[in-house]
Amino acid sequence: MIPSPPPSIAPLTAALRSALPGDSVITDPVRLRTYECDGLTHHRAVPAVVVLPETAEQVARVVRLCNEHGVPFVARGSGTGLSGGALPREDGVLIVTSKMRRILEIDLPDRRAVVEPGVTNLAVTEAVRDRGHYYAPDPSSQQVCSIGGNVAENSGGAHCLKYGFTVNHVEACEIVTPDGDLVRLDRMDPGYDLLGAFVGSEGTLGIATKVTVRLSRAPEAVTTVLAAFRSIEEGGRAVSAIIGAGIVPAAIEMMDALAIEAAEAAVACSYPAGAGAVLIVELDGPATEVEAQFARLRELCSGAFELRVAADAAERAAVWKGRRSAFAAVGRISPAYIVQDGVVPRTSLPRVLAAIDRLSAEHGIRVANVFHAGDGNLHPLVLFDDAEPGAGERAEVVSGAILDLCVEHGGSITGEHGVGVDKARYMPKMFTGDDLDTMQLVRCAFDPRGLSNPGKVFPTPRLCGEVPGVRKGVHPLVESGKAEQF
Amino acid sequence: MPRELLEKTGVTLRDAVADDAVAGVSPRWVALPETVEEVSAVLRACAEGDLALTPAGGGTKLHWGAPPERCDVLLDLCCLNEVLEHAAGDLVVRVQAGVTMGALAGALAAEGQELALDAPPEATVGGTLATAACGPRAFRYGAPRDLLIGVTVVLADGTVARSGGKVVKNVAGYDLGKLFTGSYGTLGVIAEAAFRLHPLPPARRWLVVADAARPRELAAALAASQAEPSAVELDRPGPGAPATMAALVEGTAAEERARVLRDAVGTGEVSPEPPAWWDAPPYEEVLVEARFVPSALDGVLAAADAHALRLRGSPVSGRLRLSPAGEISEERLAAAVAALRERAHAVIVLAAPYEGVDRWGPVGALPLMRRVKQQFDPGRRMSPGRFAGGI
Numbered sequence: 059m060i061p062s063p064p065p066s067i068a069p070l071t072a073a074l075r076s077a078l079p080g081d082s083v084i085t086d087p088v089r090l091r092t093y094e095c096d097g098l099t100h101h102r103a104v105p106a107v108v109v110l111p112e113t114a115e116q117v118a119r120v121v122r123l124c125n126e127h128g129v130p131f132v133a134r135g136s137g138t139g140l141s142g143g144a145l146p147r148e149d150g151v152l153i154v155t156s157k158m159r160r161i162l163e164i165d166l167p168d169r170r171a172v173v174e175p176g177v178t179n180l181a182v183t184e185a186v187r188d189r190g191h192y193y194a195p196d197p198s199s200q201q202v203c204s205i206g207g208n209v210a211e212n213s214g215g216a217h218c219l220k221y222g223f224t225v226n227h228v229e230a231c232e233i234v235t236p237d238g239d240l241v242r243l244d245r246m247d248p249g250y251d252l253l254g255a256f257v258g259s260e261g262t263l264g265i266a267t268k269v270t271v272r273l274s275r276a277p278e279a280v281t282t283v284l285a286a287f288r289s290i291e292e293g294g295r296a297v298s299a300i301i302g303a304g305i306v307p308a309a310i311e312m313m314d315a316l317a318i319e320a321a322e323a324a325v326a327c328s329y330p331a332g333a334g335a336v337l338i339v340e341l342d343g344p345a346t347e348v349e350a351q352f353a354r355l356r357e358l359c360s361g362a363f364e365l366r367v368a369a370d371a372a373e374r375a376a377v378w379k380g381r382r383s384a385f386a387a388v389g390r391i392s393p394a395y396i397v398q399d400g401v402v403p404r405t406s407l408p409r410v411l412a413a414i415d416r417l418s419a420e421h422g423i424r425v426a427n428v429f430h431a432g433d434g435n436l437h438p439l440v441l442f443d444d445a446e447p448g449a450g451e452r453a454e455v456v457s458g459a460i461l462d463l464c465v466e467h468g469g470s471i472t473g474e475h476g477v478g479v480d481k482a483r484y485m486p487k488m489f490t491g492d493d494l495d496t497m498q499l500v501r502c503a504f505d506p507r508g509l510s511n512p513g514k515v516f517p518t519p520r521l522c523g524e525v526p527g528v529r530k531g532v533h534p535l536v537e538s539g540k541a542e543q544f
Numbered sequence: 545m546p547r548e549l550l551e552k553t554g555v556t557l558r559d560a561v562a563d564d565a566v567a568g569v570s571p572r573w574v575a576l577p578e579t580v581e582e583v584s585a586v587l588r589a590c591a592e593g594d595l596a597l598t599p600a601g602g603g604t605k606l607h608w609g610a611p612p613e614r615c616d617v618l619l620d621l622c623c624l625n626e627v628l629e630h631a632a633g634d635l636v637v638r639v640q641a642g643v644t645m646g647a648l649a650g651a652l653a654a655e656g657q658e659l660a661l662d663a664p665p666e667a668t669v670g671g672t673l674a675t676a677a678c679g680p681r682a683f684r685y686g687a688p689r690d691l692l693i694g695v696t697v698v699l700a701d702g703t704v705a706r707s708g709g710k711v712v713k714n715v716a717g718y719d720l721g722k723l724f725t726g727s728y729g730t731l732g733v734i735a736e737a738a739f740r741l742h743p744l745p746p747a748r749r750w751l752v753v754a755d756a757a758r759p760r761e762l763a764a765a766l767a768a769s770q771a772e773p774s775a776v777e778l779d780r781p782g783p784g785a786p787a788t789m790a791a792l793v794e795g796t797a798a799e800e801r802a803r804v805l806r807d808a809v810g811t812g813e814v815s816p817e818p819p820a821w822w823d824a825p826p827y828e829e830v831l832v833e834a835r836f837v838p839s840a841l842d843g844v845l846a847a848a849d850a851h852a853l854r855l856r857g858s859p860v861s862g863r864l865r866l867s868p869a870g871e872i873s874e875e876r877l878a879a880a881v882a883a884l885r886e887r888a889h890a891v892i893v894l895a896a897p898y899e900g901v902d903r904w905g906p907v908g909a910l911p912l913m914r915r916v917k918q919q920f921d922p923g924r925r926m927s928p929g930r931f932a933g934g935i
Contacts, residue, residue, distance in 0.1 A: 211715065222686065246836075246890050247907065248890055248932045249913050250727055251689055252723075258715050258719060301633065349797075350797055403634040404633065473711075477715070481716075488709070497717050502919050516717075
C-alpha cells in the first residue's frame, strides 16, 4: 500500500498547480514512487509532491510557496548521489531539475559556459570538445549526473588530483535562496565568498538555477599507463615514489585483486593476470613535459611486473574501462555491497589498508578496494550476501569502522560522495560540537526556518536563534524568588 | 575596566603607538597572543567589555579596506608563527596564521615543495587569506581559497571552530575556510590554516614581450597555448606608455615550452629571470583592483588611460591592480573608479586615504552577507565597517 500524502500538504499542492504548468506537478502515487531514492537505494521516502520546474522563476515560486506553507523541500538533479543527499521528505516537496537542461551560453574567449542545473556533466564537455576545450571535474557518473547535483555535492572525479573539484571550476551561480529569492553569487563580486560556501552545501543553502562553469583547454598530450604489481604494498610504494619525485599526474588510481576480479567478470577489461594490484597513472600537459615525466614514471614503476602504455584514445578507454566499471562490477561477485567513501592522508594508505584487511577477516566480510591513490580517497566496496541473516549488519559494522579508521588517521568521512543523510551521524566523530554549531551559523543565515533539505549533513542541528550557553526563559533562581534580574 | 579585562587573560599586552593604526584609526591596545587558546581568551575579554578588535598579520595590507568604525584592540598574530606540520609525502602543510609567507616558503623549499600563492615574503598566512590577495600564478593554481583545505577560526565570542581538515579531498560539512578567506577580519580570527602544496618546479622561464601592441589578443593567445603558462602578466607603468606582457612557464622542459610559446605568438624574449615589475608588492597608498572577463580588457585599459592610471596584473585571470602615477584627489579617484566600473565586472578600491569614495561598488548578495555577519558577529566587534556594504 502506498500511503496517501498527509492532508496538510493539500493546500500547497493546489497552490503549486496554479503556479506551474499542469504537467509540472506530480501527485500520482505510482509516479511519486520513482523518486523515492537517489543512488543510495537503501534510504527511501516517497515525497508528498514532485515538481518539475522549467525556469528559475518557477523554482523560486515553488520555494516561496513552500515557505508560505511551512513545508520542507529537497532539490534533485539526476538522482545519482551516493549519500542520500536528494532523499525526499515524505512531508515535503521534491524539486526535480530534469527539465532545466539548456546550455545557455558558451564563451570560449572567456573560457566559460552558462548552463541550467539539469545539464549533465558530460554534455558540457561534449559541447566544446571539438573546439579543444573540456569541463574538468569528471565524476564517474558523468554521463548522467547533473551540474546542479555536482554543485550541491562539490563533486570530484579521478582527475581532481591535478585539477581540483567542482568548487574550483564554478565561476558563478544563480541560486534560489531558501526564502525564495533569486540571487547571483559570483567569484568576481566583492564581499564574502558565498559561492565558495554554497558549492558543496548539499542543497541546504538553496538551489542552483544557473551555473557558470570554467572551461579548460584540452592538454596537448595525454599518456595513460597501466602498471600491474604483485601486491598492493608494491603498488603503494610506486605511488609514494611518484609523488616524492615531484610529479603531479592528472590521476593515480589503484584497484586491488578483488576489485580486478570483479571488473574482469563484468567488463572483461583484460588487466594483467595475477596482479595483486593495478595502478592507472595518467599524465597530461605539454608534450615535452609529459614525455619527460613518462620517462621518469617508467623508472618509478620498476616494481611492476607489467607496464602497458595506451597508444591512443581507444586503448586509453580500455585501460579506464575496468576502473570506471568497478562499482557496478562488484555486483558480479557479490549479491549486495556497500560503496564507502573515505579519505586518509596518502602516506597512511598502507596502514589503513592493512587495518581494513583485519576488519574484513574479523567480521568475515570481503572488502574490494578501489581508490584514488594520489589523494588518499578510498572507495572500499563492502561485499555481503543479503540473503544471509546478519550479513548486512556485519557489513554495516565494517563499513562504519572504515570511516573510524579514516578519522583516526586524520582524514575525512567523505571525499566526494557527500554527507547527505547517510553520514550525518558520523559528523560528530570528525567535528566538535563547536565546529558543527559554527557551521550552523551559515545555515541560519541562509535558511533560518530550516526548510531547505532538512535532515541532511548535520545531526540534530540546533535551532536558529538559539545561542549555546545562553539560557532561554526565566532563570530558576529568579523563578524561585531567590534572585532578581535587571 | 576594559584594560583590566584584557590583562586578566594573561596575554601579552602593550599600549598602541602611531604605527599600529588600522587604515588611519588608532587602536588603544595591542594584544600579542601566542596560542589559539590565548586568541580565544582575548576575544572573550573583548566580548565581555564590548571592545572592538581588528586582527593583524604582517601589516602589509592593513591599509586596505575601509577604516574600522571602532578599534579598541589590535590583535597582532605575529607570535602565532609555528609551522605545525609539513606532511611532505601528502603535499600538505598546517601552519599558524602568523607564519610569514617568506618563512613558510623557506621551510617548504627544504623539501622541494611550495605553497603556490604569490605574496610578499613579509605578509602572513592569515593576512593573505583574510584579504584573498592573488598573485600572478593564481591563473594556474587558483586563489588562496582554492589551495586552502582546512582552517581553525576563533569567533567573536571566543569559540574555536574548525572546518575542512588536512586532506585535500574532503567534502564533509560547510567550508568555513572559503567564507573566512577574503572576509577582512569581519567574521572572526583565522588562527590556523592547512594548505595543499605543489612540488617546486624544476625550472622557470619567462617569455617577455616588450611593447605589447594588442594586449587582449596577445593575452588570449598565450592563455590558450598548450604550452600551459602558469601566469600571464601585463605591466603598463603610465598612461600611454607601452605595455609589457610576460608569461611564466614552469616545470619540466620549461625552456622548450617557453620557446614554443614565443613561436606561437611570434614575438618576445625567453628569460630565466622575471621582469623587474613581476609580482611587485602592492604597497601603494591608493590602489584599485578591477575584475573582469578577459574579453573586457580593452575597455578597462581605455578607462585606465583616460584617467591616468598605471596598471599591472593578469589579463587572463581578469584581474588588474591600478594606481595613480602621483597624487590623486578624491574627486578624480571617484571619477576613475566610476569609469572603470562601466567596463569591468567589479572594481574595488583596496586602499585610499579618502572617506567618501565608494570602495566596493554594487555588492550582489549583500542582504545574505549581512545575515552571515549578523550570525557570526552580532555585537559588531570584529573589524566593524571594514568590509563591503559597511559590514
